[in-house]
Amino acid sequence: MYKPHKGQQLAQWLRGSGINNEEVLDTIAKTPREMFISEVLQHKAYENNALPIGQGQTISQPLTVAKMTQQLCSHGTIKKVLEIGTGSGYQTAILAQLFEEIYSVERIKSLQFQAKRKLNQLNMHNVKMKHGDGWEGWNSKAPFDAIIVTAAAKNVPAALVQQLNKDGLLVLPVGSDEQKLIVVKKSGQQVNTLEIGTARFVPLVAGALA
Numbered sequence: 001m002y003k004p005h006k007g008q009q010l011a012q013w014l015r016g017s018g019i020n021n022e023e024v025l026d027t028i029a030k031t032p033r034e035m036f037i038s039e040v041l042q043h044k045a046y047e048n049n050a051l052p053i054g055q056g057q058t059i060s061q062p063l064t065v066a067k068m069t070q071q072l073c074s075h076g077t078i079k080k081v082l083e084i085g086t087g088s089g090y091q092t093a094i095l096a097q098l099f100e101e102i103y104s105v106e107r108i109k110s111l112q113f114q115a116k117r118k119l120n121q122l123n124m125h126n127v128k129m130k131h132g133d134g135w136e137g138w139n140s141k142a143p144f145d146a147i148i149v150t151a152a153a154k155n156v157p158a159a160l161v162q163q164l165n166k167d168g169l170l171v172l173p174v175g176s177d178e179q180k181l182i183v184v185k186k187s188g189q190q191v192n193t194l195e196i197g198t199a200r201f202v203p204l205v206a207g208a209l210a
């Protein structure tokens, strides 16, 4: 069962860990993270950890979710967001409360299906999901104001940079064991890359869908 004070405690901890965007903190405080993990792990739902969600995948750490989301929130007007790696749907739920239109791509059908059910239970209907390969983005819905990738890519996927609008923002982990959290900012013809920290994500898989 959702215990609001737990969400508030987590937000308070995130504030102490350097997250200062109030919108992001409020959204994390009111999002029932335990809904996105299995019952046996729910007592750990409001700790800062990545937890298994099946199929060898994990729900992201709240601090990482907050850091990446904060990048989007401090970028100016963002309405339309593409997420790569739906996973449990937790990051998707955070985005759905902050931005108008969310598109989310996942390569494992069973995870996508579960995530969709959770978002429906939470009455979040501004999310469209696709079973597909995140390396390719979602071309028919482009351009996006922002793209967030929650699996680690070996390099910045070219399709994603292409699918950003002219002043769009891409946030993603790059690397294998040692990963860097990267922000790619488009500004007209220019593309600037900035490193904002380190991360530990499962890989952005290349190859057949599951």
Ligand code: SAH
Pocket (backbone or CB within 6 Å): 053, 057, 058, 059, 060, 084, 085, 086, 087, 088, 089, 090, 091, 092, 105, 106, 107, 108, 111, 132, 133, 134, 135, 150, 151, 202, 203, 204, 205, 206
């Ligand atoms: N934000 C999610 C993170 C899940 S882990 C959460 O907090 O729950 C990363 C997810 O990316 C996994 O579900 C994995 O299946 C997915 N993924 C990995 N490679 C992918 C690819 N090429 N295309 C789409 N999804 C991919």
